[in-house]
Amino acid sequence: MRMERTLITDLPNHIEHSVKIAGWINTRRDQGKMVFFDIRDASGTVQGVVLPKSAAFEAAKEIRSEFVVSIEGVVNKRPENNINHNVQNGDIELEIQAIQILSIAIDLPFEREAEVNLDTYLDHLPYTLRKGKAQEIFKLQATIIEAFRGSLRNQRFIEFQAPELVGTDAEGGAAAFEVKYYYDKKAYLATSPQFYKQIMVGVFERAFTTTKAFRGEKHSTTRHMSEYATLDFEMGFIEDHRDVMATLETCIRHVIAEVTKKHTDTFKLLGAELPLLPESIPIFKLQEVQEILETKLGMKALGEPDLEPEHERQICQWAKKEYNSDFVFVTHYPVSKRPFYVFEDEQNPGFTKSFDLLFRGLEITTGGQRIHDYDVLVDKIVKKGLVPENFSFYLQAFKAGMPPHGGCATGLERITARMLNLPNIKEVTLFPRDLNRIDILLSDTDDEDKNN
Amino acid sequence: MRMERTLITDLPNHIEHSVKIAGWINTRRDQGKMVFFDIRDASGTVQGVVLPKSAAFEAAKEIRSEFVVSIEGVVNKRPENNINHNVQNGDIELEIQAIQILSIAIDLPFEREAEVNLDTYLDHLPYTLRKGKAQEIFKLQATIIEAFRGSLRNQRFIEFQAPELVGTDAEGGAAAFEVKYYYDKKAYLATSPQFYKQIMVGVFERAFTTTKAFRGEKHSTTRHMSEYATLDFEMGFIEDHRDVMATLETCIRHVIAEVTKKHTDTFKLLGAELPLLPESIPIFKLQEVQEILETKLGMKALGEPDLEPEHERQICQWAKKEYNSDFVFVTHYPVSKRPFYVFEDEQNPGFTKSFDLLFRGLEITTGGQRIHDYDVLVDKIVKKGLVPENFSFYLQAFKAGMPPHGGCATGLERITARMLNLPNIKEVTLFPRDLNRIDILLSDTDDEDKNN
Numbered sequence: 017m018r019m020e021r022t023l024i025t026d027l028p029n030h031i032e033h034s035v036k037i038a039g040w041i042n043t044r045r046d047q048g049k050m051v052f053f054d055i056r057d058a059s060g061t062v063q064g065v066v067l068p069k070s071a072a073f074e075a076a077k078e079i080r081s082e083f084v085v086s087i088e089g090v091v092n093k094r095p096e097n098n099i100n101h102n103v104q105n106g107d108i109e110l111e112i113q114a115i116q117i118l119s120i121a122i123d124l125p126f127e128r129e130a131e132v133n134l135d136t137y138l139d140h141l142p143y144t145l146r147k148g149k150a151q152e153i154f155k156l157q158a159t160i161i162e163a164f165r166g167s168l169r170n171q172r173f174i175e176f177q178a179p180e181l182v183g184t185d186a187e188g189g190a191a192a193f194e195v196k197y198y199y200d201k202k203a204y205l206a207t208s209p210q211f212y213k214q215i216m217v218g219v220f221e222r223a224f225t226t227t228k229a230f231r232g233e234k235h236s237t238t239r240h241m242s243e244y245a246t247l248d249f250e251m252g253f254i255e256d257h258r259d260v261m262a263t264l265e266t267c268i269r270h271v272i273a274e275v276t277k278k279h280t281d282t283f284k285l286l287g288a289e290l291p292l293l294p295e296s297i298p299i300f301k302l303q304e305v306q307e308i309l310e311t312k313l314g315m316k317a318l319g320e321p322d323l324e325p326e327h328e329r330q331i332c333q334w335a336k337k338e339y340n341s342d343f344v345f346v347t348h349y350p351v352s353k354r355p356f357y358v359f360e361d362e363q364n365p366g367f368t369k370s371f372d373l374l375f376r377g378l379e380i381t382t383g384g385q386r387i388h389d390y391d392v393l394v395d396k397i398v399k400k401g402l403v404p405e406n407f408s409f410y411l412q413a414f415k416a417g418m419p420p421h422g423g424c425a426t427g428l429e430r431i432t433a434r435m436l437n438l439p440n441i442k443e444v445t446l447f448p449r450d451l452n453r454i455d456i457l458l459s460d461t462d463d464e465d466k467n468n
Numbered sequence: 469m470r471m472e473r474t475l476i477t478d479l480p481n482h483i484e485h486s487v488k489i490a491g492w493i494n495t496r497r498d499q500g501k502m503v504f505f506d507i508r509d510a511s512g513t514v515q516g517v518v519l520p521k522s523a524a525f526e527a528a529k530e531i532r533s534e535f536v537v538s539i540e541g542v543v544n545k546r547p548e549n550n551i552n553h554n555v556q557n558g559d560i561e562l563e564i565q566a567i568q569i570l571s572i573a574i575d576l577p578f579e580r581e582a583e584v585n586l587d588t589y590l591d592h593l594p595y596t597l598r599k600g601k602a603q604e605i606f607k608l609q610a611t612i613i614e615a616f617r618g619s620l621r622n623q624r625f626i627e628f629q630a631p632e633l634v635g636t637d638a639e640g641g642a643a644a645f646e647v648k649y650y651y652d653k654k655a656y657l658a659t660s661p662q663f664y665k666q667i668m669v670g671v672f673e674r675a676f677t678t679t680k681a682f683r684g685e686k687h688s689t690t691r692h693m694s695e696y697a698t699l700d701f702e703m704g705f706i707e708d709h710r711d712v713m714a715t716l717e718t719c720i721r722h723v724i725a726e727v728t729k730k731h732t733d734t735f736k737l738l739g740a741e742l743p744l745l746p747e748s749i750p751i752f753k754l755q756e757v758q759e760i761l762e763t764k765l766g767m768k769a770l771g772e773p774d775l776e777p778e779h780e781r782q783i784c785q786w787a788k789k790e791y792n793s794d795f796v797f798v799t800h801y802p803v804s805k806r807p808f809y810v811f812e813d814e815q816n817p818g819f820t821k822s823f824d825l826l827f828r829g830l831e832i833t834t835g836g837q838r839i840h841d842y843d844v845l846v847d848k849i850v851k852k853g854l855v856p857e858n859f860s861f862y863l864q865a866f867k868a869g870m871p872p873h874g875g876c877a878t879g880l881e882r883i884t885a886r887m888l889n890l891p892n893i894k895e896v897t898l899f900p901r902d903l904n905r906i907d908i909l910l911s912d913t914d915d916e917d918k919n920n
Contacts, residue, residue, distance in 0.1 A: 119869050143867075145670070150671070154626075157629075162621075174607055175614065180695060181682065182906065182907075183906035195646070197684075198694075215593070220510060220607075221510035228679075228680070389571060409907040416573055417571050445629075446664075451650050455861040458650075
């Protein structure tokens, strides 16, 4: 009878019994005639030992780090003086009776847990993603996205699939990548699901999507990529942008509760602190932020249409001290800096009912109330120098009656990066794409011969 | 004090109280001096009445179908002889005291619930998606995708973000769309997350993603689109493809349980039956299916490398009768018909440890065991006439030690279509893209002047 695989984390339930485990060899240590292996699977690690008399002794000879193996053995309690309290399963040991090599590891560029620079890390992602730290980062990211979705579902939102191929780069400016579509027609990659989520307000009232956005700006920074994951929602029947902010705050609170529950070890491993989130996130108008920057922090800021990255860092540090919050809402960006569909504040002409959410110095969310009146919207399109005809599909939603609505977009990689205090967005993106790289450096693919 | 909005579904809890609701006008009926409105929000519908003496009488005059309104009124029980047992809230009526028009509807092309042909439906999606039937289809689709994810999480899978911009059309054949990347370099749209999910087996053992795939084949059928949503998972330490099939079957069972729990009304509305899923889905080798087709169903099929669409329909009808199952697994497709990374069956040389899952006559899933040995994989790449160098990034995973693994890809639109017995995939895709259409017909965008 074939023995079922036991997960390494479950071994303590099998003391003095035979088990089969499967996984990767972390390390091999030869000690006299005995061979010790640290073995890992997705659930954890355990030490195994091959004794000289073991039938597995021959097979063990050729096994090195990263070999994939299936092992049968007996789970033994360790004697008191051999217990290692600092590692998982430090009080047991697997006495190995048989080893089967499932796959050999060849040509490893460096040790799995080696600290390498970012370029080397990115060059070898299929291997470097196996580092403990990388595994933890992306498990936490999976928790973030699911907690975000879960909170929205709890708040009556329905998920939808936003299209990523779009017909025109109607808004311009955002540098959409061009796609060679059928019969040499042009299509574009979506720079955001904005128009579609607004259309979905007419269908579901509250709609969300977790999708990709593509931006072709020639940024080479620690916070930009050409493809990124965006958590987008849009909701109808709002009073103003503050309803959107309240919904987002509920999501953020749930995300933090979930990562706190499941990933405190990850925070420890990465030396990051759990985010500070007071009873309510402080809210300032852009102009108020600029006044604080000038009067309290001695920076030049007033009169600018937007915040510089350094402004965002400074106001967040200040808010952390003053409000015990790692988050700050900034509202009322000027009309000139926001897209045509953003709602102008009747009480503050020239400024919009828009907001950014800053988290530990970085903008992670942009949102606001949208225009819902057809005539006003067409007028704004024209005023931005755009052509209403190019928006005919989108505008149908407004001809059919749209409630007051708003929404926002949160960058998954950005929230992950700030959550774990990692400086570069590329460390929190499994397979980052930028100016120079799609998996491998792009200069490497210049040679046409290699592409056919 | 501002009155809070009450959802229409909650009105029965507010009999004889004042409430505020908000939503769309479904219909208007004038009866003598009284005006009746059917009002809908995301939660349901209710009838409201404006009495001649009402302060809302003037405002009500101009209100027509699809106007977006906010209404204050009193919830009254209807007298026994006015109760309508066939509609939601048929035993109550809202006596309207004030109406505020939030947004007017202009230029509706036809009545919201009108039956229109597919092209007209697609031309007016921002409006036609508001039909009751469309709303129900896409709510059910949201349940399918979340149930799929939930089942995989329960089976120890971790979600990951697959990239959609890729560097090469390495596999060829699948007709990848070309993207104009930075500095006129070429990139491509992913035809599947295959390579990345295999890489993630090395990281998480079990990984899944819900992402988009893009295919540029010039198909014009009821089951192909250029962009579609794919539910992909991949798992390590399997015995063979049957472990993948068992995992998929668990997912499918959970999906059906969830849609049964939440959407029986949708099935009724669409005249569809709940799927038949016996204790285990019947499994046949391709050759066995062909023998059944020939001997029992009188079709030509033996010796072909694949099943024709009509074969898939016939074998499903047969299995429904014989096994009481709307699902059939077909395994062992020939090596020639499968990609290079599919595992050849040692017991059946020339045939692969691969499978399709057919659902009510349509292939909704393709999967199988993959090759995990580096040397075998490189050999297969060469044998398919491809260039191993183009796969250098992917191959790193195999150099670093890969366990035996396998996985599959399920089309979200296809499973939705068969679930509800809808003939055309475009009816279950919010914003379908095909040869001729991205939102609007592509011929309409030929004019360069309109694109700037």
